Amino acid sequence: AQSVTQPDIHITVSEGASLELRCNYSYGATPYLFWYVQSPGQGLQLLLKYFSGDTLVQGIKGFEAEFKRSQSSFNLRKPSVHWSDAAEYFCAVGGGYQKVTFGTGTKLQVIP
Amino acid sequence: DADVTQTPRNRITKTGKRIMLECSQTKGHDRMYWYRQDPGLGLQLIYYSFDVKDINKGEISDGYSVSRQAQAKFSLSLESAIPNQTALYFCATSDPTGFTGELFFGEGSRLTVL
Numbered sequence: 001a002q003s004v005t006q007p008d009i010h011i012t013v014s015e016g017a018s019l020e021l022r023c024n025y026s027y028g029a030t031p032y033l034f035w036y037v038q039s040p041g042q043g044l045q046l047l048l049k050y051f052s053g054d055t056l057v058q059g060i061k062g063f064e065a066e067f068k069r070s071q072s073s074f075n076l077r078k079p080s081v082h083w084s085d086a087a088e089y090f091c092a093v094g095g096g097y098q099k100v101t102f103g104t105g106t107k108l109q110v111i112p
Numbered sequence: 113d114a115d116v117t118q119t120p121r122n123r124i125t126k127t128g129k130r131i132m133l134e135c136s137q138t139k140g141h142d143r144m145y146w147y148r149q150d151p152g153l154g155l156q157l158i159y160y161s162f163d164v165k166d167i168n169k170g171e172i173s174d175g176y177s178v179s180r181q182a183q184a185k186f187s188l189s190l191e192s193a194i195p196n197q198t199a200l201y202f203c204a205t206s207d208p209t210g211f212t213g214e215l216f217f218g219e220g221s222r223l224t225v226l
Binding site for chain 2: 041045046090094103
């Protein structure tokens with residue numbers, strides 16, 4: 001069965017610092033991978049997605065993620081965090097004819 | 113206007129009451145989903161529908177039922193609400209063409225069962 005692990009429940013970073021959110025997945029074939037962001041009181045919005053090709057994918061709001069098959073990872077990165085990035089971030093796997101499975105989320109706090 | 117609209121956005125009810133959460137979409141997508149979000153648990157799939165005549169149980173369907181009234185409408189019902197159904201509920205859609213799996217979410221319906 002497919003699964004997603006986000007090992008960090010909370011992360012606190014200073015504004016302007018770099019960010020990396022971890023995601024490990026289990027999937028039987030080449031995965032479709034996603035990162036979603038949920039701002040307080042809002043639904044989830046897609047940040048970026050990976051299906052095939054270049055393993056480094058660019059998303060909205062300056063985020064990027066790198067697919068590493070050997071490590072079953074799809075970590076999200078941003079070089080310089082802004083206060084408006086404070087939110088909860090969800091990694092997900094699936095797609096196509098498969099249901100999408102979400103991780104438990106990582107809450108990002110940004111301090112001045 | 114939002115592409116995926118959920119009503120009500122907030123609801124407080126009592127144990128044993130019947131509750132319906134409604135979802136409508138203007139994206140023209142065939143696939144619709146209901147998810148439940150609990151703190152620390154992420155999103156869990158309750159039911160999903162790939163077209164009007166197709167209804168499937170998700171991971172946590174017990175205590176819930178759904179109705180797909182039209183391509184654009186997908187309702188979630190709690191026949192007899194219980195306190196552990198207190199959660200944030202999301203409706204989502206996806207477009208089967210391209211098989212990307214990308215989900216488009218509503219803003220959520222917060223349900224409190226007393």
